[in-house]
Amino acid sequence: TAAVVQKMRKDSRGIPRVSFDPSGTHLVAEAEFHYHGFALTDMIIEDYMHQDTGGKSTFCRLEGSLVFRDAIGRRAFSHYVVDYDLYRDRIVILNSVVVPVSPLFPPVQAYIIKAEELQGVDGRYPDFVKFYVDVVTRAQNMAPTPEEIRLRRDRDNMSLLERIRRMPVVERLDYYVVIFVMDRLRPDDEIKTVVSGSRISGGSYGRSSLAEPIYQDMDGWRVAMFEGNFAIDHDMFYVHTFYRPTGISLPGGRDEVLIGLFTPEKNYDVHEAPVSTKSSPAGGKTASAEGPLALGSTALDISLHDHAAVVQGRLAKLGFYKKSIDGLWGSGSRGALQDFQRANGLDPNSGWNMQTQMKLFSGSGQ
Structure with a gap:
């Protein structure tokens, strides 16, 4: 299997x-996709x-699945069949086939970002990672501040008349809702985003200021995004993301499955907002969840451009x-890392290590 993975990576x-x-x-089957920056995290033997x-x-014949994961949590799935002759001192691979497969329930992340931050998006973002990093860096913070939590609690205790009397002035701005599918999909797999006024996707949303979603396919990584004029935490609508895979059967014989449901409401399920997080998934409890970088289950290597x-x-x-x-780890990056380490009680001369990574990404959802 290691030899087959090397061939997938174009490693000679x-x-x-x-x-x-x-x-x-x-x-x-994917000669153009080299899996660079992806670590093999799971190898499933299905038949031998x-x-x-x-x-x-x-x-011998070996058949199974491979799962690859990169620094930002993306996954790619492949199915392999290998025929080989096993000698006492060597192995000769007679035939080998590796094909991409569709995931069953791909995870999605949604972010809300001001439209002015994404001017010229089509020409500036040729690949998924650059786009993802830019959006996550600039996205709106969907974790409420302690003051917002207090105001929400006070409002819940008011009568309807008092709520109307104290209703604040609402400022609607132009935003993009950007949805990232974090598993690599096959060309025939479909993603569909539906905006409605209720949790039931069949309902319609009355405001005409939400544009139709546009979809991008960045070498198998899907992005759905739509522009709208609304007020976070005031205008309520639901963004449903549906997935229709090819070549696999969904539970219950369904053609498609709901893989994401987001709202422009801040996450009031938390009691205390993380002060260091400036961007979180739009709505849902994932805003306060720890991801693989914060947990240390995925290690970043700053010598790699995408990781840096x-x-x-x-x-x-x-x-x-x-x-x-820019992904170039120079003196500016090293100085910023040392400043972060000093501010968080870490050794500024220890360089990049797992302790620093986990502290840096704590509360980020990554």
């Missing part, structure tokens, strides 16, 4: 005592058989990094 170094039979069929050929080798950009984005969000988020 090879595995000791493992070779590919040049007369066999070796197919990687072996047969004694009566000679010096044993014929994620760290720079987080440092910028917390006010420590003032330069452009």
Whole structure:
């Protein structure tokens, strides 16, 4: 399996005592996708058989699934079948086929960002990671402040007449709602976003100021986004994200499944707002959930361009990094990291390590 993964990554170094039979069929269905920046996190063996050929080798067939994950939590799934001859001192891979597969329930993240922050979006964001980092860095904070929690609690104790009398002036702004699908999809997989006035997707939303959603496919990573003029925490609508996969059966024989439901309401389920988080998923309890970077289950390597950009984005969000988020880890990035470490009681000379990563991304949802 390690040799097959190397072939998927276009890595020509090879595995000791493992070779590919040049007369066999070796197919990687996505020749253009190299899985660079993705770690193999799960290998599932679904079928295995072996047969004694009566000679010096044993014929074997291995079939299973591979799961890859990158620094921002994206996943890519593949299915593989490998035929090989097993000798006493070596392995010869006779045939190998690897194809992408559709996930069953891909996770989604939604963010609300001011429209002025995304001017020229189509020309500036050629890939998913750059777009994701930019949106997360600039998104609206959906965690309520302690003052907002107090005001909400006071309002809940008021009569209807008192609520109307004390209703604040509402300022509606132009926003984008941006939805990221965090699993890599196949070309025929479909994503659909529906905005309605209720949790039931069939209902309609009366305000005409919400534009139709637009969809982008960035090498298999899907983004849905729509523009609207509304007030966060005042105008209530529901954004449903549906997923229709190809090649797999959904539970209950359904054609599509709801994978995301978001609102422009802040997360009042928390009792105390995290002061360091400037961007969180739009609505839902995921705003206060810890992700793989904060938990330490995924390690960032700042020598990799995409990983460094994620760290720079987080440092910028917390006010420590003032330069452009370019993925180049230089003196400005090192200085910002040291300032963060000093401010949080960490050794500023320890460099990038897991303790710093977990502290940096605590409360970020990443």
